[in-house]
Each structure stands twice: as structure tokens, then as C-alpha cells.
Amino acid sequence: MANHRFIGLMSGTSLDGVDACLVDFGSNSATMLGCHHRPFDPELRRLLVRLCQDSRIAPETLADAERQLCDRYADAVQQLLSSLSLSGTDVVAIGNHGQTIRHLPNQHFSWQIGNPARLAALCNLPVVADFRSGDMARGGQGAPLAPAFHAAFFGHPEECRLVVNLGGIANVSLLRPNHAPVGWDTGPANTLLDAWYQRHHETANWDPEGQWAASGESRAELLERLLGDPYFQQAPPKSTGPEHFNLAWLAQHAPAAMNEMGAADVQATLVELSVQPIAAIARANRVDRVIVCGGGTHNRTLMTRLQHDLGNVPLESSQVHGLDPDHVESAGFAWLAQQRWCQQAVPLTAVTGADRDGILGGLWLP
Ligand SMILES: Nc1ncnc2c1ncn2[C@@H]1O[C@H](COP(=O)(O)OP(=O)(O)OP(=O)(O)O)[C@@H](O)[C@H]1O
Numbered sequence: 001m002a003n004h005r006f007i008g009l010m011s012g013t014s015l016d017g018v019d020a021c022l023v024d025f026g027s028n029s030a031t032m033l034g035c036h037h038r039p040f041d042p043e044l045r046r047l048l049v050r051l052c053q054d055s056r057i058a059p060e061t062l063a064d065a066e067r068q069l070c071d072r073y074a075d076a077v078q079q080l081l082s083s084l085s086l087s088g089t090d091v092v093a094i095g096n097h098g099q100t101i102r103h104l105p106n107q108h109f110s111w112q113i114g115n116p117a118r119l120a121a122l123c124n125l126p127v128v129a130d131f132r133s134g135d136m137a138r139g140g141q142g143a144p145l146a147p148a149f150h151a152a153f154f155g156h157p158e159e160c161r162l163v164v165n166l167g168g169i170a171n172v173s174l175l176r177p178n179h180a181p182v183g184w185d186t187g188p189a190n191t192l193l194d195a196w197y198q199r200h201h202e203t204a205n206w207d208p209e210g211q212w213a214a215s216g217e218s219r220a221e222l223l224e225r226l227l228g229d230p231y232f233q234q235a236p237p238k239s240t241g242p243e244h245f246n247l248a249w250l251a252q253h254a255p256a257a258m259n260e261m262g263a264a265d266v267q268a269t270l271v272e273l274s275v276q277p278i279a280a281i282a283r284a285n286r287v288d289r290v291i292v293c294g295g296g297t298h299n300r301t302l303m304t305r306l307q308h309d310l311g312n313v314p315l316e317s318s319q320v321h322g323l324d325p326d327h328v329e330s331a332g333f334a335w336l337a338q339q340r341w342c343q344q345a346v347p348l349t350a351v352t353g354a355d356r357d358g359i360l361g362g363l364w365l366p
């Protein structure tokens with residue numbers, strides 16, 4: 001039924017492109033009707049990288065980036081609908097995360113660009129966006145917002161489950177029977193793996209299937225230094241981003257890694273850095289099952305190391321539970337748009353530390 005269909009749009013910290021999906025939320029389930037991914041062209045990617053890293057960008061450059069980004073979002077919506085032989089009248093609204101260009105939880109500031117008013121006009125559809133401000137205004141971290149969605153669709157009445165998103169940043173949702181979901185960012189995943197790979201290769205933006213990492217050996221002393229960053233010991237609620245975990249951070253914590261150590265060994269160590277905090281959470285909470293999504297699921301080395309550290313605990317792709325691992329995040333923003341549309345509060349207090357649960361997102365009409 002059209003009145004349960006929402007489009008979700010996500011472009012994440014990896015800056016790889018736009019994910020779009022159409023989800024039907026009828027009968028309290030989430031049926032993925034279709035999805036679409038459009039990589040950013042290199043020029044727009046470079047512009048977005050600059051916006052994320054450089055604080056001296058002129059407003060004109062920001063305006064240009066936001067206009068181009070908004071065009072890509074509108075294009076993704078159009079492509080998605082055409083691929084399904086549908087039109088805007090078959091959809092209630094679009095939920096657009098936008099592109100994070102700064103996440104400063106300690107200052108209660110998180111900035112996503114994307115121009116929802118223009119997107120609504122281009123697509124002739126209502127757009128729900130700016131999901132994080134409301135949480136931060138209530139004292140929350142502004143992230144992660146996915147745990148409520150994970151609870152609704154991956155929760156189980158008897159099993160304790162850990163949902164893991166291996167994005168640029170890794171985040172987990174701990175789903176225990178008869179408990180509100182909790183969740184937080186565990187630290188870096190692809191953001192450091194991609195950055196280190198790009199420093200040593202010109203051919204691609206990431207280490208294909210983790211082959212380069214597999215050719216190296218994790219270095220215990222380097223790993224220990226990196227895990228010494230206070231973020232890993234900090235108790236939740238917590239969230240982070242590439243503002244913190246980047247190559248400058250690596251150089252600061254382990255100058256030797258930059259020059260003296262084998263580059264593939266550093267990549268193998270960064271895999272361990274992504275995996276170990278997650279495995280530790282799974283062990284500490286005696287989870288019955290780990291469900292994984294995000295682009296890191298394509299990195300075989302990352303997945304093999306995660307399964308190794310989890311021991312006998314089953315590690316399953318979200319696909320086993322009906323959601324394409326590359327589109328769980330975009331589906332989450334379709335769901336958050338539906339929650340906003342129906343004026344449903346999202347459980348936040350146990351996740352982000354907000355002082356109360358609340359309705360998230362602003363609504364822009366065409
Ligand atoms: N074939 C592959 N081999 C290895 N890694 C891959 C492959 N395909 C995708 N990836 C990784 O997945 C990343 C994209 O993941 P994803 O789209 O989940 O991140 P994101 O949504 O941008 O991040 P976040 O969740 O932090 O916002 C790429 O940058 C790359 O590191």
C-alpha cells in the first residue's frame with residue numbers, strides 16, 4: 001500500500017556515494033521494495049572531503065557542494081522509482097539523512113547538508129531531514145539513531161542480539177529481550193582503512209575485499225597504542241567521527257606507523273582496531289547472535305577477523321534477516337521518516353543520553 005511506502009536516503013562518512021531504498025512498512029514489517037546506489041563522481045567526492053576536513057571553506061563553495069549533493073539525491077530518487085516503474089504518487093515521503101560534514105557531540109552540534117527544501121521541490125514529495133538536531137537539543141549525542149530501527153526489525157523476544165554497522169565509523173545496537181535498545185559508536189572502521197589504503201594506492205578508494213590487509217600482519221604494540229585512545233574506554237553514550245579518527249590521529253598515536261612499519265601490517269592492525277572493540281562488547285554481554293551490515297561486510301578480512309574474535313557466536317549478514325546490508329542505514333532513515341510522519345517518538349534516552357525520547361526530524365513540503 002502506497003501509504004506505508006517511504007524512501008530512505010543515506011550518504012555516510014565513507015563519502016562513497018548515495019544509497020536510496022524504498023521500504024514498505026505495512027503490517028509492522030519492513031519490506032525492501034527496491035534499492036539504488038550511485039557513487040559520487042570524483043570531483044564531488046573531493047569537494048565533500050574538503051568540506052569535512054577544512055574549516056576555511058567559503059560559503060559559496062558550501063552552497064555549490066550542497067546544490068550538487070541535492071541534485072544527486074533527487075537523481076537517486078528518480079532512478080529508484082523508475083527502476084520499479086513507480087512514481088512519486090506511490091510514496092508517502094522521503095527520509096534524507098544528508099551528508100555529515102561535522103559531528104561535534106561535545107558541543108551538541110552535528111551538521112548534515114543536503115537542502116531538504118530543494119529536494120522536496122525537485123522530487124515533488126515531502127522530505128523529512130535534520131534528524132540529529134532534536135536529539136542534541138535534548139542533551140543527546142545526536143548519534144547513533146539506528147538502534148530503535150534495529151530493535152524494531154532485528155530484535156528477538158528471547159535472544160540477545162548485537163547489530164553491527166561496519167560503516168566509515170562502526171556502531172552497535174545491543175538488543176536484549178525486555179530492554180530498551182542501547183547503542184553507540186565503537187570507533188573507526190572503514191574511515192581509517194580507506195584513508196590508509198588511499199595513502200598507499202592510487203587505484204581505488206578502498207582495499208578490495210580486504211586483500212591488502214590480509215597480506216599484512218597485525219602488530220600487537222601498535223594496536224595497544226591505538227586502543228589506548230580514551231574513546232575506547234569511555235562509557236556510552238558516545239559517538240564519534242572522522243573528525244577524531246583520521247590519519248593525523250594515527251600519526252599522533254603511532255608516529256612509527258607512518259614511515260617505519262610495513263604499510264600492509266598497519267592496515268592489518270587497523271582491521272583489528274575496528275574488530276576488537278565490537279568483539280569485546282559481544283563477549284561482555286554474552287550475545288547470542290551478531291547481525292552485521294554496512295560496506296565493511298564486503299571486506300572479507302574484516303569479516304573473518306570479526307568471526308574469529310567472536311568464537312562460537314554466529315555472525316550473520318542482515319540479509320539473512322531480510323535487509324540488504326548495504327541498505328540497512330538508508331532503510332533506517334525511511335523508518336525514521338515514517339516515525340516523524342506518524343508523530344511517533346523515538347526511544348533515545350538509553351542510546352544517545354537525551355533527557356527524553358522525542359519526535360525526530362523536520363518536515364519540508366514540496
Ligand atoms: N568490495 C569491497 N571491499 C572492501 N571494502 C568495501 C567494499 N565495498 C565497500 N567497502 C567499504 O565500505 C565503505 C562504504 O561503507 P558504508 O556505505 O557502509 O559507509 P558509510 O555509510 O559511508 O559510513 P557510516 O555508516 O559511517 O556513515 C567503503 O568506503 C569501503 O571501505
Ligand SMILES: CC(=O)N[C@H]1[C@@H]2OC[C@@H](O2)[C@@H](O)[C@@H]1O[C@H](C)C(=O)O
Nearest residue numbers: 100103143144145146167169171329
Ligand atoms: C554524525 C553521523 O553522521 N554519524 C553516523 C556515522 O556513521 C556510523 C556512525 O557514525 C553513526 O553514529 C551515524 O550513522 C548512523 C546511521 C546512526 O545514526 O545510527
